Amino acid sequence: EMGPEEKAFQEKIDAEIKIEAKNWMPDSYRKTLIRQISQHAHSEIVGMLPEGNWVTRAPTLKRKLQLMAKIQDEAGHGLYLYSAMETLGADRDEEIEKLHSGRAKYSSIFNYPTLNWADMGAVGWLVDGAAIVNQVPLQRTSYGPYSRAMIRVCKEESFHQRQGYEILLHMMRHGIQAQKDMVQDAINRLWWPSLMMFGPSDAESPNSAQSLAWKIKRHTNDELRQRFIDQTIPQLELLGCTVPDPDLKWNEERGHYDFGEIQWEEFYEVLKGNGPCNRERLETRRNAIQDGAWVREAAVAHANKKQKQQAA
Ligand code: ACO
Numbered sequence: 001e002m003g004p005e006e007k008a009f010q011e012k013i014d015a016e017i018k019i020e021a022k023n024w025m026p027d028s029y030r031k032t033l034i035r036q037i038s039q040h041a042h043s044e045i046v047g048m049l050p051e052g053n054w055v056t057r058a059p060t061l062k063r064k065l066q067l068m069a070k071i072q073d074e075a076g077h078g079l080y081l082y083s084a085m086e087t088l089g090a091d092r093d094e095e096i097e098k099l100h101s102g103r104a105k106y107s108s109i110f111n112y113p114t115l116n117w118a119d120m121g122a123v124g125w126l127v128d129g130a131a132i133v134n135q136v137p138l139q140r141t142s143y144g145p146y147s148r149a150m151i152r153v154c155k156e157e158s159f160h161q162r163q164g165y166e167i168l169l170h171m172m173r174h175g176i177q178a179q180k181d182m183v184q185d186a187i188n189r190l191w192w193p194s195l196m197m198f199g200p201s202d203a204e205s206p207n208s209a210q211s212l213a214w215k216i217k218r219h220t221n222d223e224l225r226q227r228f229i230d231q232t233i234p235q236l237e238l239l240g241c242t243v244p245d246p247d248l249k250w251n252e253e254r255g256h257y258d259f260g261e262i263q264w265e266e267f268y269e270v271l272k273g274n275g276p277c278n279r280e281r282l283e284t285r286r287n288a289i290q291d292g293a294w295v296r297e298a299a300v301a302h303a304n305k306k307q308k309q310q311a312a
Helices: 004-014 027-046 048-052 061-086 092-100 118-135 144-174 177-196 208-213 221-239 264-274 278-291 293-311
Strands: 249-251 256-258
Touching (some): 027 278, 048 118, 048 278, 061 092, 061 118, 144 177, 177 221, 221 256, 264 278
Antiparallel strands (some): 249 256
16 A cells, blocks of 8 residues: 555656655665666766777777767766766765675676777667667656756767767778678677667566656666667668677568577676676776775865865
């Protein structure tokens, strides 16, 4: 049985009225949001690492500038999302500590390596492309600060997606055979992990039913995965590439692409910390915090000195 507060809360949700930071909300709604927004923020921050790997090796100055701009956008998304999370009463340092000690999740996709320059195109096109499909509906999520954060994030993600696709199109149209092979190789490695970004199948997704009722999520994991495949395959064909799925086929009756079975064992192994780069990613984050400690200490010492001078 819902109490009067919870009933009023659900009525607001049903009427598409946003929930704001100071409004009453059930504890479990708050907890679910802190979980999802913190995981999302961690994903943006860890997501900088596979791309950071290529900044010093970008083929031209223009490509280097684009890549740096994209990585900076992702840092911004992470900080923006941590702020949205703080409006729910969560502590940023505590949540980041959970990430660094391996107790918090972040998107599985960032535990795969980026092995050649075409990966920078494929990450932009597929990974940011999947992120957009997931995040465009989150602009209508029921929690106000999260939904507003998503508006700006989606604008930037769509620039990322296009610049990634343009890298691949350029390599396919103007590259030598070895460069075209790099594009196909990047797609072969990143295709299935990109599909896994949408989360487990609906039947195996413990959080979906409640999150849909609260309109934190607006579509199921499988719906969004299908939408991503349907909109990506025509782009793949324009590139002149293929995906490593022999079962991929347009289904006239359904009006959607059919596709093969996802290797869920691999997905759950990555979630447990056993993906190809999980340990390296967390170690890099921990080192970054450690290496920056002297800067934070110096800033505090400077602020204290200033304060004393002013008091004197
Ligand atoms: N990688 C890591 N963990 C995942 C993934 C994934 N690809 N997909 C699902 N999970 C986790 C969920 O976080 C959940 O974990 P928890 O309950 O232990 O906290 C568990 O697997 C079960 O999945 P669901 O019940 O389906 O979880 P949920 O309802 O949260 O749906 C989803 C998962 C779709 C990712 C949702 O959280 C979401 O939309 N998040 C916001 C978008 C986001 O985080 N994007 C990050 C990648 S995009 C980018 O950063 C560029």
